Amino acid sequence: MSQNPGEFIPIGRLSSRAALGADTQPSLPPEQMFHEIINLVRRRRLFIAKVVLAGTLLTGVAAFVVPPAYTATAQFMFEPTQAQMAAGLLETVVDTHIATLMSDARLRDVLKALPDLPQYKAVSARAVSQMANPTLGDRLRGSLVAIGKGLKNVVLPSPNPPEALQAANGLPSLDAMKNSLLVRQERRSNVISISYRDVDPERAAIIVNQVVQTHVDRLTDRMQQQADALRTGLDNRLIQSQAELEAADEALRAHVSAHGTPSADAAAGELTAETSRQLELVRSELLRRQERLEQVRKLQLSGAPPEKIDALLREPLVGTQFARAVAPITAPESQADVNSGTIAAKPTVSGADSEQRLQRLEHDVDVFRLQEHSLAERIASLQAASGADLAQRRERQTLERRAATAADVVRDLLRQQQQLKDPSSTGVQILAQASVPQRPSSLSPYLYISAAMIAFAALGGGAASVLERMDRSLRSERELATTLGIGCIGLVPEPEEGRYNGRWRLPECPSPPYDQAIEAVAAVALEVIQHRGDGKILAVTSSGPGEGKTALAVGIAAYAARFQRRVLLICADAPSQDVKLTGLSSETNLDSDVSAQRASLEIRRDSALGFDCLALDEIGDANTASLVGSQLANSLDKLRDRYDYMIIAAPGVFESAGIRILAARVDGVLFAVRWGSTRRDVAANAIELLMKPALLSGGPRPKIFAVLTRVNLKAHAGYRRGDTGEFLGKRPQRSGGSGLHVS
Incomplete structure (x- = not known):
């Protein structure tokens, strides 16, 4: 909804879509969406950089903790029988070899044979000596590994966690060996490759060679046993067949001798x-x-x-x-x-x-x-x-x-x-034994770091997009007007630290962006309450504390005082020093039933800014929530003739119930919304509460218009809204003082 900043937009009741902050913007074209993505990256660059840095550091630590691994490979070939080839059982034979190599029984045989190998004894002795005299890198790596295992045991407790190496004899466990062993068929041939992965290259070569040798030996023994059993069966069948042959020859001879040789007649x-x-x-x-x-x-x-x-x-x-x-x-x-x-x-x-x-x-x-x-x-x-x-x-x-x-x-x-007496081969032979690998098979840590930077950059971008989607605050004038259904007259930057003290004193070095924003907002706000009438009273409120409404009210009062206007600022923390002026006397009491009301209101003048100040607790008791009500509204009617403008820094809507009654008695309500902090639903509910008394009583609706306060100009410029906030921070400092500065 595009409106004139000074135009008042009354609303009856906020729609649920506006109250929930629904996205009413139409779908963006591709080129504009691309610019939005660029702006998102620009705004969240620090967050994305932190995610990338943290992910890269974690990846680097993990790459340092995990030592390089070496892979040793051996090959053997089997010869299928003619019957297997004729039946098409080559794939079945290959699967049988692979399943046999990966079986627990075969791996236990390998583990049982490793301690007896002299090469493995030498490798184990060298590993023990290295563990006895670890280097600084080994100590650091061991500490990190211990921390990781401790965290893993906390998250996933296990009664007997498997260890990579058995401390007793330096042998790998059965599970570790199965995880490090890889058996595969070379294309569609009769060759099977066995690979073993280990941090020690010599140990990897020894283990994989022992796996192949054990497999070949077991196959040879099994084939020898089968040959012996077959030989025994052949001998028995041969004796029986020879006896049957002799009996058949004897019967044939007896028949010939008895009947002769028959001839065809x-x-x-x-x-x-x-x-x-x-x-x-x-x-x-x-x-x-x-x-x-x-x-x-x-x-x-x-x-x-x-x-x-x-x-x-x-x-x-x-x-x-x-x-x-x-x-x-x-x-x-x-x-x-x-x-x-x-x-x-x-x-x-x-x-x-x-x-x-x-x-x-x-x-x-x-x-x-x-x-x-x-x-x-x-x-x-x-x-x-x-x-x-x-x-x-x-x-x-x-x-x-x-x-x-x-x-x-x-x-x-x-x-x-x-x-069987002279077999040609056992059907299995070793083609190539594994040699000690010279280069690690694992990827370089630098590659992990590069990939981690890319991956975490994408992750940071996604997280930034999610944060933007989850952000329910208001960050632009158009967004505020669309969501709340009221006009937004501008924005006010975040004042510099120490800009105002308890007396609202301005520093010697003014901030031109802040002063210029206050001047624009004050001019529009005063014009709104005086538009086609004699409006004098402006209430500045917000949803809750910390929205910047007090500084906004002081700035508007100071702006009006510059033009020699009589201005009264009413707020909860008015100064208690400076010149004391005469207020309303006891003869003009507004509520005779309030016995605790003072004889006269203590109105004090701030000589530095040029306007009068009145504390809210000067009217009635010290309870601010009860002061902002009909009593204050009646007092304002008595003070209307003495001042050109009365600016009220009222409590927040959720802090005082009386502000809802006051909203209908003043000439305008300036609703302050803190940039990037106030949630949409909170602001929408506050506006609805301000409207509710008029809706229920049928009276005139209050004039409510909003302003964005405490805007971070540098962050706001990253959204590239095309509004005032994008250009305020780019203006140069003035050589002289600000219009709000009073020496």
Whole structure:
């Protein structure tokens, strides 16, 4: 809200957003936001510098306490078996090696073997001698480490804190060894690297070499045990397989001697097939004659004439020529009829001829039945002979296969046994042993310090931004007007130390920024109370003590006195010396019910500043909270004609309840807000309390306007508000005295 500094802005009731100090400023454009960040860094540069300095010192101390570490690395290679490669188990084998190397059991074996190594004994003896005669740096480092451990035990108490080195034998603990050991696979190869990190380079190389050697030895022992167990199993299987081979050969020889060597007889198979074909032909002929015989029987039973029966007997049979090949023995008459295929017709039908043909038909049926039976028996005998030969052949083949299988098993077992007797390798070999590292693997402390400076600078900037966000005080005229909803007529800098004493004396060397600010604020304040009226009374108040309202009231009174105005300053700590003037007499008592009121008010004149002073306790009792009320308001009405201006340095709103009543009886209330100290909610609540009596009674609202007091011009200029405070500190000192200075 942009307003004329001298314009009065009444408010009914502050909104919750204003009372809480909500940010009503619109979002800033990027370029303005960049300038705000630059201003923030400029304002908080000391805080950021302290954070950076403290963080850098802590990092430097930590880098000094932690000694440089050295890393020694060794490598070994394993050869996976063909079965593992075919199954794609390379990654599984690698993980198995890594898990085995990092296992507690393997590391305990390493710790058990270290004391017996001569190299490790020499390193331990040198470490003991160094601990017996520590240098100044070692002592300082040890003290800092002890302090750090003590703080750690206080924050995180542990019954048995793990130590990096065991005091008894100088060996690293199991936990320290696991934390310092690193096992990894080299890319996707069969090579595994083992690294160990320690403050002593020789000890790091010895430990990592012992880890690799212990792992290889354990793998070799395990493979040797597996080979021995496999060798024993092969010997047992070889004995059993040789016995099975001998039994198979013996059974094969017995079968050959009993049955001979079977040969494949193709003629027997052809004979069986030809006999089966003849059997089918005989059965076909037998079926035709049986059907003809049944037809003749039916005709005879039905009483058919002899001519019809004779015609049926004379009718030729289909396929009779094939029966001649399988039935060569027949009656001469029958053979002639069959060969001819027809029976010659006779002029007359003879019963004897028909009977003879019927007998021949029955005889043929009997003959074909005998042939069918004979051929079936012959086929059965041929098949029986062929089945026995096939069974013998199959049995021989089974025996031969069993003997060949046993021979193959024996040969394979013999080959495996030969390989176990002369193994080519154990599958694991050391590629490179660790050498003593010459340079530390840890980063240089200078790098830590540089990184710490950058990190803590960012941290300080973030903390400064948080502090700015958490700052609920008022620091600009526009911010004050927006938050409180009242006009702000200007700002007053922080007076120099010793500027005013108990008599409000000005020093010999004036402060032009302060004097100029007081002049501007006084001119605007007096103009506000006289605007379109005969205003004379100005009350200067604040939220609480220490807001600079007394010095502000003195400055306004001194400014008015410069122009030969009659000015009365009423405050709690008015001077008790100087010229005593006559005040109100007892005849003009304002409140006859107050028996403790004095006969006359003691108004004293400050000759140095040129205005009269009246102490608040001159009206009524000594309780300041009760004085600022209706009694003082009535006294002001009686004094209005004697003075051009009456300036009241009233108590704070939260110090006296009477100031709320006084606010409606004076011509204007100047509300002092201390720059960077008074919280927004406190100031907003104080303004609301000043407004509340008028709101409840329905009377005229008091004229309230504000001013920023005790402004630190140097810090305020860092905000770059573009207001008066940014340029007051840049003005040069005046050669003469200030307008407020009275010699």
